[in-house]
Amino acid sequence: xxxxxxxxxxxxxxxxxxxxxxxxxxxxxxxxxxxxxxxxxxxxxxxxxxxxxxxxxxxxxxxxxxxxxxxxxxxxxxxxxxxxxxxxxxxxxxxxxxxxxxxxxxxxxxxxxxxxxxxxxxxxxxxxxxxxxxxxxxxxxxxxxxxxxxxxxxxxxxxxxxxxxxxxxxxxxxxxxxxxxxxxxxxxxxxxxxxxxxxxxxxxxxxxxxxxxxxxxxxxxxxxxxxxxxxxxxxxxxxxxxxxxxxxxxxxxxxxxxxxxxxxxxxxxxxxxxxxxxxxxxxxxxxxxxxxxxxxx
Amino acid sequence: xxxxxxxxxxxxxxxxxxxxxxxxxxxxxxxxxxxxxxxxxxxxxxxxxxxxxxxxxxxxxxxxxxxxxxxxxxxxxxxxxxxxxxxxxxxxxxxxxxxxxxxxxxxxxxxxxxxxxxxxxxxxxxxxxxxxxxxxxxxxxxxxxxxxxxxxxxxxxxxxxxxxxxxxxxxxxxxxxxxxxxxxxxxxxxxxxxxxxxxxxxxxxxxxxxxxxxxxxxxxxxxxxxxxxxxxxxxxxxxxxxxxxxxxxxxxxxxxxxxxxxxxxxxxxxxxxxxxxxxxxxxxxxxxxxxxxxxxxxxxxxxxxxxxxxxxxxxxxxxxxxxxxxxxxxxxxxxxxxxxxxxxxxxxxxxxxxxxxxxxxxxxxxxxxxxxxxxxxxxxxxxxxxxxxxxxxxxxxxxxxxxxxxxxxxxxxxxxxxxxxxxxxxxxxxxxxxxxxxxxxxxxxxxxxxxxxxxxxxxxxxxxxxxxxxxxxxxxxxxxxxxxxxxxxxxxxxxxxxxxxxxxxxxxxxx
Numbered sequence: 001x002x003x004x005x006x007x008x009x010x011x012x013x014x015x016x017x018x019x020x021x022x023x024x025x026x027x028x029x030x031x032x033x034x035x036x037x038x039x040x041x042x043x044x045x046x047x048x049x050x051x052x053x054x055x056x057x058x059x060x061x062x063x064x065x066x067x068x069x070x071x072x073x074x075x076x077x078x079x080x081x082x083x084x085x086x087x088x089x090x091x092x093x094x095x096x097x098x099x100x101x102x103x104x105x106x107x108x109x110x111x112x113x114x115x116x117x118x119x120x121x122x123x124x125x126x127x128x129x130x131x132x133x134x135x136x137x138x139x140x141x142x143x144x145x146x147x148x149x150x151x152x153x154x155x156x157x158x159x160x161x162x163x164x165x166x167x168x169x170x171x172x173x174x175x176x177x178x179x180x181x182x183x184x185x186x187x188x189x190x191x192x193x194x195x196x197x198x199x200x201x202x203x204x205x206x207x208x209x210x211x212x213x214x215x216x217x218x219x220x221x222x223x224x225x226x227x228x229x230x231x232x233x234x235x236x237x238x239x240x241x242x243x244x245x246x247x248x249x250x251x252x253x254x255x256x257x258x259x260x261x262x263x264x265x266x267x268x269x270x271x272x273x274x275x276x277x278x279x280x281x282x283x284x285x286x287x288x289x290x291x292x293x294x295x296x297x
Numbered sequence: 298x299x300x301x302x303x304x305x306x307x308x309x310x311x312x313x314x315x316x317x318x319x320x321x322x323x324x325x326x327x328x329x330x331x332x333x334x335x336x337x338x339x340x341x342x343x344x345x346x347x348x349x350x351x352x353x354x355x356x357x358x359x360x361x362x363x364x365x366x367x368x369x370x371x372x373x374x375x376x377x378x379x380x381x382x383x384x385x386x387x388x389x390x391x392x393x394x395x396x397x398x399x400x401x402x403x404x405x406x407x408x409x410x411x412x413x414x415x416x417x418x419x420x421x422x423x424x425x426x427x428x429x430x431x432x433x434x435x436x437x438x439x440x441x442x443x444x445x446x447x448x449x450x451x452x453x454x455x456x457x458x459x460x461x462x463x464x465x466x467x468x469x470x471x472x473x474x475x476x477x478x479x480x481x482x483x484x485x486x487x488x489x490x491x492x493x494x495x496x497x498x499x500x501x502x503x504x505x506x507x508x509x510x511x512x513x514x515x516x517x518x519x520x521x522x523x524x525x526x527x528x529x530x531x532x533x534x535x536x537x538x539x540x541x542x543x544x545x546x547x548x549x550x551x552x553x554x555x556x557x558x559x560x561x562x563x564x565x566x567x568x569x570x571x572x573x574x575x576x577x578x579x580x581x582x583x584x585x586x587x588x589x590x591x592x593x594x595x596x597x598x599x600x601x602x603x604x605x606x607x608x609x610x611x612x613x614x615x616x617x618x619x620x621x622x623x624x625x626x627x628x629x630x631x632x633x634x635x636x637x638x639x640x641x642x643x644x645x646x647x648x649x650x651x652x653x654x655x656x657x658x659x660x661x662x663x664x665x666x667x668x669x670x671x672x673x674x675x676x677x678x679x680x681x682x683x684x685x686x687x688x689x690x691x692x693x694x695x696x697x698x699x700x701x702x703x704x705x706x707x708x709x710x711x712x713x714x715x716x717x718x719x720x721x722x723x724x725x726x727x728x729x730x731x732x733x734x735x736x737x738x739x740x741x742x743x744x745x746x747x748x749x750x751x752x753x754x755x756x757x758x759x760x761x762x763x764x765x766x767x768x769x770x771x772x773x774x775x776x777x778x779x780x781x782x783x784x785x786x787x788x789x790x791x792x793x794x795x796x797x798x799x800x801x802x803x804x805x806x807x808x
Contacts, residue, residue, distance in 0.1 A: 018360045025426060029365030032422045033355060036415045037348060061393045086534070131386020131405050141392050141401045148401055150392075 049120040051127035051134055052096075052157040055149070057110040061139035063152060075100060075110045082144045092117045093129075093142050095149075099209070112149065114142070127156065164257040168270055169219070170292040174198075174247045176226075178275060178286035192226020192244030193285070200283040201247060207278050213254075215265060216278055220250045249287065251276075252295070318588055322492075323500040326361045327371050330354060331504055335511050338379050339528045347381045347529070351412030366485040367497060369420060371504055373478055374787065378508050378555055378565075379530045382411025387464045389705035396718050404704055404720035408467050417474020424477035427484060435484065438797065440748040447741035448473060451700060451734045458699025460706055465699040472700075472785070479790045483797045494798060495585050502576040505787075506595055509569040512554045513602045516562060519552035520605050532557045546665050549658065551607050563603050563611035564775045564783070570599045571618070571768030572788045578764050579795050593637070604655055607662045610778035618771030625763045679724045679778075681715035682707075686723040689732040697735035703780075706732075726776030726783060742784055749793060756799040765792050 022030075057075060059068040075098075083094040097113040118129040127134040134140065134156055141150040176183035179193045192198075203221055206214040226244035230237055255262035255270045262270040268277070276287045307315065320328065334354040341347050354375070358368035390404035428435055451472075455465045486494055511530075518526050525531050536553055551559035554566075577592055603611050623630045641648065669675040685707050689698055698706035703722040707714075723729050731739045753765055772783040783789070 015360065018363055021363050022359070022365075025423070025430060026359060026363075026365040028426055029369070029419060029423050030356065030359055033415060033419045034352065036418050037352060037412075040410065040415070041348075130402055131388050132392075132402060139393055143401060 048117050049127070051116045051118045051120070051129070053114045053116055053127075053134055053153055054155040054157070055112045055114055055140065055151040056154050057112060057149065057151040058139075059150070061152060063137060069109055077147055078110070078112060078149065082147065084142065084144045086117075090117070091115075093144060095144065097211075111154070112151070116142075166255055166257065166262055167295050168253045168255055168262070168292045169295050170251045170253050170270075170276075170289055172249065172251070172276075172287050172289045172291075174249070174285050175275070175288040176244075178288070180244065188228050188230040190226055190228045190241050190244055192241055192246045195243060195245055197283055197285065198223055198245040198247050200280065201249070201285070205280045207280060209265075214252075215254045216276070217252045218249055219252055222248045251278075251287070253292075315588060315591070319503070319591060322496050322585070323503060324362055324367075324371070324496065327358055327500055328503055328507065330357045330361060331371070331375050331507055334375060335379065335507070335530070338381065339530050341381075341529045344381060344383060348412055351376060355412075355416070364485075365423065366481060369416065369423065369478060370482050370485075370497065370501060372416060374501075374504055374508050376411070376413040376416050377787075378512065380409050380411050380413050380532070381529060382409045382414065384409055387461055389461065390708045390716070390720050394708070394712060394717065395720055397720060400720055404708075406461070406464060406701065406704070408464060414467075414471060414474075417471050417478065420474045420478035420481060421470075424481050427481060437480075438748065438752065440745050440752065440793065441480065443741050443745035443748055444476065447734075447738045447745060448476065450696070450738035450741065454696040454699055454733070454735050454738060457696040458702050460699055460702040460709070462699060465702050468701040475785065475790070479794060483794055486794065486798045491583070495580065495583050498576060499580055499585055502573060502580065505569055505572055505576070509566065509573070509595070509599060512562070512566065512569075513598050516552040516554040516602045516605060519554070520550060523550045525553075530555055546661055549607060549661065552602075552605055554602070559606040560608045560610070560779050561781075563606040563608035564772075564779065564781050566599055566603050566606070567611060567614055567618075567771050567775060568783070568786045568788045570596065570603070571764070571771060572791050573599070575761070575764050575768060575788070575791055575795065578761050582758060582761065589636075590640075593640075601651075604659065607658065609662065609666055610775050612659070613778075614771035614774040617774050618767040621770055622763055622767045625766075626760065629760070675724075678715065678719055682719070682721070682723040683725060683728060685711060685715065686725070686728040686732045690728070690736075693732070693735065695735050695737055697731065697733045697738070700733050703729060703733050722780035724778060724780050726779065726781050729780050730782050730784065749789075749796065752796045753792070756796050761795075768792075 057070045057078070059070060062068055078095060078098055080095050080097055084092050086092045094115045095112055096115050099111045099113075100109065116127070116129050116134065118127040118134060120127050129140075132138070132140060134153060136153050136156055138153055139150070140153060141148060143149075174193050176190050176192055179197065180190065183190045201218070201221060201223075203218050205218045207216040209215050223245045226241040226246045227238050228241040228244075229239075253264055253270070253276070255264050256266050257263075258266060264270055264274075264276050268274050270289070270292060272289050272291065274289050276289065278285050278287050331354075334350065337350050338347060341350060355368055355372050358371050359365055362368055362371070385408045387406045387408070388403045389406055390400070392401070392403035395403055452469060455462055455469050458465050486497060489497065515526060515528065515531065519536070525534055525536060527534065531553075532555060533553060536551070552562065553559050554562040556562045556565060573595060577587065580586075600615065603615060666675075670677070686703070688710060689703070689706055692710075693706075704716065704720055707716045707723075708720070723732065730742070734742075753762060757765065768788050772786060772788060775781055776783045
């Protein structure tokens with residue numbers, strides 16, 4: 001044990017001797033270096049924090065929904081778990097959830113929930129990633145493994161207050177002009193939808209959000225034979241249309257308050273004559289509101 | 298394995314003797330400390346930890362050398378090359394304005410808040426303390442005066458900038474820190490004894506060689522792996538796109554070393570190469586010799602890495618620098634070539650193997666260069682950027698657009714022009730400096746060079762002068778084709794240091 005202690009003591013003595021041999025300029029220099037580092041540690045060194053962001057995948061920076069949507073082959077590549085890692089293998093951007101809305105046959109409205117390793121500025125309440133501030137409405141681009149993900153940020157979670165939600169009982173019908181491409185043929189006008197489409201609709205069907213929660217549910221449904229109307233001479237004639245059915249439904253719809261107005265999926269105002277785009281598992285239809293009232297559910 | 302391979306070439310006794318020959322009369326502990334610092338930094342798991350390691354490294358140098366000046370001298374190159382730190386990003390061109398896949402988040406400028414920046418700031422404070430200590434009586438040369446005036450005008454240019462003055466200011470602070478570092482070292486070395494000077498410069502040279510070797514190892518590793526090595530000391534995790542231009546072959550790989558681009562690696566190696574050559578010659582003239590084989594090995598590996606970068610400007614720089622040396626020192630060159638031939642005659646197969654490897658690679662690169670003059674080639678792109686820089690010079694003649702502000706200023710000037718597709722600085726260092734710093738700063742920088750050349754002519758030996766001019770020609774050639782501002786590189790600072798400390802005849806006479 002003694003043999004060990006002796007050299008340790010001599011090293012300490014040597015160190016002390018060397019420290020004592022330093023002049024005030026040397027000590028000043030060391031203090032300046034350490035001082036700048038200490039100041040930097042308190043003021044400049046940032047703490048990484050995760051930002052949770054919802055991105056609407058888009059090919060341009062337009063804020064309009066249904067514009068510049070990405071094609072199906074592209075959004076198929078975006079799956080939960082897709083991530084980008086930094087030099088140390090730590091996750092910097094991760095796709096947590098994806099949610100798609102059918103907009104038309106080729107393109108889909110596609111939303112991605114991202115977890116982004118970023119820097120939070122407590123003074124401004126803003127997150128920034130790689131020098132870009134993550135602002136709602138800003139167009140951002142990320143590299144995730146072999147994929148480039150671009151789109152407009154629609155929500156930065158945790159910033160601002162949670163929006164108010166309310167459930168409505170909504171009555172309405174499926175307007176032929178929005179659901180049937182042959183509702184007006186050869187001076188005739190129909191009021192129904194094709195039977196094969198009407199057959200997919202039944203009580204209990206739901207439209208779900210990204211978490212699987214129902215945002216719209218069919219409470220009741222009434223179907224009757226549709227009519228086709230036309231003018232012949234001075235007469236207005238209405239005849240049954242055997243290929244179509246007139247569909248009326250009562251729905252329970254969850255809406256979010258934006259600027260004192262409630263919106264379905266934050267996109268369509270909950271007012272009479274609005275058209276709700278209902279994406280059921282087997283079909284998608286446009287529903288026109290004829291009356292609505294809030295409920296306590 | 299390396300040890301076993303070394304033993305096949307040299308015996309254990311020869312290795313020990315070689316080590317002692319190289320490290321004799323140096324701060325060998327400082328060299329080991331630097332080596333340890335590089336090794337730890339390469340695998341360090343966090344940026345914050347790197348700050349601790351860098352601080353310990355600087356403190357160890359202070360304790361080893363018992364002087365902050367010497368510690369700052371030795372730490373400058375390692376901390377400058379291993380520039381790990383907090384990165385602050387400024388987006389100067391928004392994402393939707395750039396039509397370039399490389400800049401998928403828009404064009405961004407990066408500032409590293411690193412131990413190197415702290416060292417630069419410390420150098421400024423130390424310089425001010427030195428002036429106070431000497432009660433303002435600091436002997437400066439005419440070159441200093443011209444350089445300080447040039448910097449004064451550059452600082453005005455910062456505050457005059459319409460773009461991102463805070464970013465420009467931090468870049469300027471870093472440069473002022475480098476000049477403060479050099480002036481401090483000059484003042485300290487000038488007053489040192491001849492022996493101390495030689496010890497310091499020999500250690501400094503070995504640190505340059507060590508750092509260059511780290512870069513060579515990383516570059517070679519990248520070339521073999523055809524990718525980055527995922528080391529912390531690498532500045533990038535992705536090798537930049539190569540093969541996008543008409544004059545490039547995307548199937549060939551270009552290593553980036555500790556830089557972000559192969560051309561930057563070539564530039565930094567050329568600076569290290571000529572810095573090492575100047576210091577080798579300086580020490581030789583002071584009767585401090587290195588084994589000839591060691592010098593050949595260091596210069597050879599540096600040149601091999603430069604070849605691997607496939608930078609055409611670097612090839613031209615080596616050709617011009619080497620050609621100037623051969624023409625100016627014909628007898629010495631012939632002697633050295635004969636010495637090389639006799640030394641390597643038995644190992645001619647190594648050269649044949651190297652030729653098999655390098656000739657197709659370089660030929661391919663040069664062959665593709667013929668496309669430079671086509672649409673989308675390097676020549677037309679450079680021409681467009683040069684036109685843009687001339688336009689900026691016309692509009693901001695005196696003060697420029699601000700240091701490091703070329704890209705945002707060019708975008709503001711022509712948002713739908715070449716900068717949209719190639720958002721880079723003008724690939725001509727001279728034009729870049731004038732457009733960013735202004736004509737006034739450039740004029741005084743040129744006056745600094747004239748004063749420095751006069752000192753070089755007066756104080757350096759003919760062979761030293763040839764080394765210096767060959768290096769200046771090579772670095773200027775790099776600057777002529779790339780956005781590098783090689784006006785105040787490590788090489789120039791070393792030349793100035795050597796010239797400045799030669800002045801003190803009184804101390805030179807001391808044993």
